[in-house]
Amino acid sequence: MIVRGAFRDFFLESMLPALELTIWNRYKRRPQQWSRLFDQDTVKNGGIYQTSQLSGVGLFRTISEGADVDFDTPVQGFDKTYKPTRKGLGIQVSQDTVEDDQRARLVPKTAQMLADSCAESIEIQVASVINNGFSAGAYAGPDGEALFSASHPLVKAGGVQNNLLGVPADFDNESLALALTDYETMVNAEGKKMLLPTPLVVGAPANRWAFAEVIESKMRSDTANNATNPLAYAEGGMPDWFIYAYLADPDSWFLIAPPGDSGLLVVWRRKPYTRHGFEDKSETGWTAMRYKMDVGFHDFYGAYAVAGA
Numbered sequence: 001m002i003v004r005g006a007f008r009d010f011f012l013e014s015m016l017p018a019l020e021l022t023i024w025n026r027y028k029r030r031p032q033q034w035s036r037l038f039d040q041d042t043v044k045n046g047g048i049y050q051t052s053q054l055s056g057v058g059l060f061r062t063i064s065e066g067a068d069v070d071f072d073t074p075v076q077g078f079d080k081t082y083k084p085t086r087k088g089l090g091i092q093v094s095q096d097t098v099e100d101d102q103r104a105r106l107v108p109k110t111a112q113m114l115a116d117s118c119a120e121s122i123e124i125q126v127a128s129v130i131n132n133g134f135s136a137g138a139y140a141g142p143d144g145e146a147l148f149s150a151s152h153p154l155v156k157a158g159g160v161q162n163n164l165l166g167v168p169a170d171f172d173n174e175s176l177a178l179a180l181t182d183y184e185t186m187v188n189a190e191g192k193k194m195l196l197p198t199p200l201v202v203g204a205p206a207n208r209w210a211f212a213e214v215i216e217s218k219m220r221s222d223t224a225n226n227a228t229n230p231l232a233y234a235e236g237g238m239p240d241w242f243i244y245a246y247l248a249d250p251d252s253w254f255l256i257a258p259p260g261d262s263g264l265l266v267v268w269r270r271k272p273y274t275r276h277g278f279e280d281k282s283e284t285g286w287t288a289m290r291y292k293m294d295v296g297f298h299d300f301y302g303a304y305a306v307a308g309a
Contacts, residue, residue, distance in 0.1 A: 016276040019093075019111045019287050023274060026115035034126035036242055037202065038295070039259040040266040043084060049267045051298040053077025053142070055156035055189035075156040077189055078142030080298035084269035087125075088290030089117055095283040111287065118272050118289050126266060126295045127246035130254065133305060134164075141263075147297050148305035157191030163300050168307040171203060171210045171253050175306055180239075183255045183304045196257050196302055201241040203253035211241040251308020262302025268293045 043049045057072040091110050132139040133147035145152050150162040165182065169175035186194045201211060215238065239255075256262060269292035276287040297303070 016278075016285055016287060019107065020274050020276060022108045022111040023115045023287070023289065026112040027119055027272065030116065030119045032119070032123075033244060033246065034123055034266065035259065036200065037130075037244070037256050037259065037262075038126055038264045038266045039262070040268065043082075043267060043269045047083065047269065049082040049084070049294070051080045051082075051265075053079070053155070053189065053299060056192065058156075058190060059192075075189070077155045078298075080142045080296065082265070082267040082294040082296060084267055084292045084294040086270075086290055086292040087121060088288055089114065089121075090286055090288030092284050092286045094285075114287070114289055118291065122272075122291065122293075123246050125293075127244070127248075129264065129295055129297060130244075131246075131248040133303075134252075134307060141297055141300065143300070145300070147300060147303060149300070152300050154187070154191060155189045157187070157189065159191075161187055161300075163304045165304075165306040168309045170251055170309045171207050171214070171306070173214055176201070176214060179255055179304060179306050186301065186304075188301065194301055197261050198239050199255040199257050199302070199304070201239050201253065202244050202247075202256050203241070204247040204250045205243055205245060206250035207253055208243050211243070215239060215241050249308060253306050253308070255304040257302030263297045263299030264303060265298060266293060266295045 041049065053076075055075040055077055057074060061070050063069055091114050093107055093110070129147065136144070136146040136149075139146060141147055143153055148164040150164050150166065151160040152163065153159075154161055162182065163186065165175065165179055169178075183196065183199060186196065188194050201215060203211060256264070270290070271293075272289060272291040274287060274289050276285065278285045
């Protein structure tokens, strides 16, 4: 016969820590997709995280003999404020469940499900930045434009910069050539070449075969003329490709610079953590998992999109 007092000690000192270990083992083993594309930082003081855009200065100018040097001043750009919010979920395990389950089946499986749910929630929250990247309004960035737009304002140079292919196109040799050309010739707020690093070619699972065929082939996949695939001789090397399982549109695809070279950012106030406890009245143990973060973009650079046809 299980004695009530003895059960409580067993539950708190053995079961709950064991559940937490199960949760973290599962969470750490799960591949993390979002970190391939997004940089991350932590809010150290206060509840918000702010970024501010500042343009550079213009090009050097010819100075006549004995003349003064010209001076230039950076221009304040657009500000972005990240406000991390807390999300969480928990599981409860009753005394009867523990007695009947023998700690071997239902209880640890439920703990693993909680870890999966945490990882999945973060992935979906982060991917929403790209999935909503064609929409302005509630999803607009600091410059008032969608993440992917044909008219990002250049605050010092004037005019606009696009990071969106003008004509929707499914992934193939021609559309990739057009997108890479656009990506490599993008200019910043003062109109200078960005010279961004080689991007990842990113798409939904439906693009896996097209990516492999076009990017990995030593010869062009769209002709029978034995023509060399020019990507094999690109200055930055052959671009890598990445299947992002959380993209909502199977046809759209993207060029994304490495984390830290784009404006895509995850801001943590607290990374995932667990708590546990025991309720005397109901003889129920509980384990909860929470995190507090925000995600978004504070600039369009390093991100380029092609809306699928």
